[in-house]
Amino acid sequence: SQTIHQWPATLVQPVGSPLSLECTVEGTSNPNLYWYRQAAGRGLQLLFYSVGIGQISSEVPQNLSASRPQDRQFILSSKKLLLSDSGFYLCAWSGDGDSYNEQFFGPGTRLTVL
Amino acid sequence: AQKITQTQPGMFVQEKEAVTLDCTYDTSDQSYGLFWYKQPSSGEMIFLIYQGSYDEQNATEGRYSLNFQKARKSANLVISASQLGDSAMYFCAMREGPSGGSNYKLTFGKGTLLTVNP
Numbered sequence: 001s002q003t004i005h006q007w008p009a010t011l012v013q014p015v016g017s018p019l020s021l022e023c024t025v026e027g028t029s030n031p032n033l034y035w036y037r038q039a040a041g042r043g044l045q046l047l048f049y050s051v052g053i054g055q056i057s058s059e060v061p062q063n064l065s066a067s068r069p070q071d072r073q074f075i076l077s078s079k080k081l082l083l084s085d086s087g088f089y090l091c092a093w094s095g096d097g098d099s100y101n102e103q104f105f106g107p108g109t110r111l112t113v114l
Numbered sequence: 115a116q117k118i119t120q121t122q123p124g125m126f127v128q129e130k131e132a133v134t135l136d137c138t139y140d141t142s143d144q145s146y147g148l149f150w151y152k153q154p155s156s157g158e159m160i161f162l163i164y165q166g167s168y169d170e171q172n173a174t175e176g177r178y179s180l181n182f183q184k185a186r187k188s189a190n191l192v193i194s195a196s197q198l199g200d201s202a203m204y205f206c207a208m209r210e211g212p213s214g215g216s217n218y219k220l221t222f223g224k225g226t227l228l229t230v231n232p
Contacts, residue, residue: 032218034218042224042225043118043205043222043223043224043225044159044205044207044222046219046220046221049218049219051218059219088157090157090159092159094218102149102161102164103161103220104161105151105158105159105160106158107156107157107158108157108158110157
C-alpha cells in the first residue's frame with residue numbers, strides 16, 4: 001500500500017531564516033506531487049505541483065520554491081522566511097492512472113515563523 | 115468568483131442523526147470531478163467520496179453520500195447516522211477537466227466545521 005511521509009511535523013523558525021520541508025511517497029512510482037498551504041481557519045491553497053522529476057509548476061508567486069530531486073521526493077524551500085509563511089503545509093500525491101485523480105495527503109507540517 | 119463555495123462555516127448535529135454539508139461550484143467545463151475531504155484536528159486530509167460530472171447516480175461510500183444536482187451546480191455531502199468521530203472540518207474540492215488527463219489541480223472550498231454532539 002502507498003504511504004506518504006512529511007517531516008518535520010512542527011517547526012518554529014525566525015523571520016529571515018531558510019526553510020526545507022520534505023515529503024516522500026512509498027509504494028507507488030511516478031506519482032504527481034503537490035504542496036499546499038493552509039492558513040489558520042482557511043482552505044487549502046495549492047503552491048506547487050510536479051508531474052515528474054525536475055518538473056515543477058508554481059501556482060502562486062511567493063518566496064517559496066519546490067524541487068523534485070527523485071521520483072518520490074518533493075521538497076519545499078525558502079531562502080528567507082516571512083511572517084506570512086506561517087501555516088500548515090500539506091504534501092499530497094495522486095496516481096496518473098487513477099480513475100479519479102484523487103489526491104492523498106500526508107500528515108502535514110505546522111510552521112510558525114516568529 | 116469563487117470556484118467552490120461552502121456557505122456553512124460551522125454545523126452542529128446530534129449523534130445518530132443525519133447532516134447535510136453544502137457545496138456549490140462554478141465551472142464552464144463539461145467534464146469535472148467533485149471531491150469531499152475530512153480534516154480531523156490532527157490535520158491530515160482524508161478522502162471521503164468522489165462524483166464525476168457524467169455520473170448519473172449519486173456517489174455513496176458507507177455513511178457518506180453525495181447529493182449531486184448538476185443544474186444547480188451543487189454537490190452536498192450527506193452524512194447519515196452521525197458519530198462523535200465525525201467531528202472535523204469538511205472540505206469540498208473540484209477538479210476541472212476530465213480525469214486521467216493533464217488536469218491535476220484541485221480547488222478547495224474554505225470548509226465547514228462539523229461538531230457532533232452526544
